[in-house]
Amino acid sequence: MKIEGKESLGTIEVASEVLEVIAGIATTDVEGVAGTRGTFASGVAEKLGKKVHGKGIRTEWLTDGLYVDIYCVITFGYSIPSVAKEVQTKVRQAIQDMTSLETKEVNVHVAAIQFDQPKEPLEQ
Template sequence: MDTTVDKKDKSSGLGSIRIADEVVSIIAGLAATEVDGIAGMSGGLVGGIAEMLGRKNFSKGVKVEVGEQEAAIDLYLIVKYGVRIPDIALLVQENVKKEIETMTGLRVVEVNIHVQGVGFPPEESREEEVVRVR
């Protein structure tokens, strides 16, 4: 579904601007993963298969509902182990809202965070941390 973003100055007569929902999804996914503390996005089986085939799916774990001038976003996240989830979720909400509004001109009415899992560091990193503690 494409979305038409109406400009305030309609007298110019230049035409309309259409932004695909997929574009809004990609912006939201990239903005979410920019936040330190996010291990990745949870996209289910289809997203995992696409990545195994070598295609990076930037809209994985993102659901958008886009109206004529507004957008609502649902993000399905995997957080890094040890972070404070409410703090990270707030940072993600703020970053996603800012990026979508800046890049598309749409007003973001809500950014819902669904924490789907916790990402742990690779095995050798955890072993190093245990050794340092002793």
């Protein structure tokens, strides 16, 4: 999917992958977000050392506007509604600032809760 705009000097196209990266970075910058939940392929890419900023983000351009779906993991102890609202605000603002596109909806799907992991293995 490419989003196009006609300007006086020519056409501007923004690939959906670009929007997904913008939304992914804005999401992980929110305090209380442990990460985003991607696909098996993005998980393998990260295991191989490649940073995947757009994982867990889906964008869709429909006739009435841009829809963004974010699948994220929240850190235990944070208010889920507060974190989700902050994600919506940050993503909407980041896309507006970087592309001048208005989002119709930013939907946050809480895929999991991240609990603290013990720092050292437990002795038996």
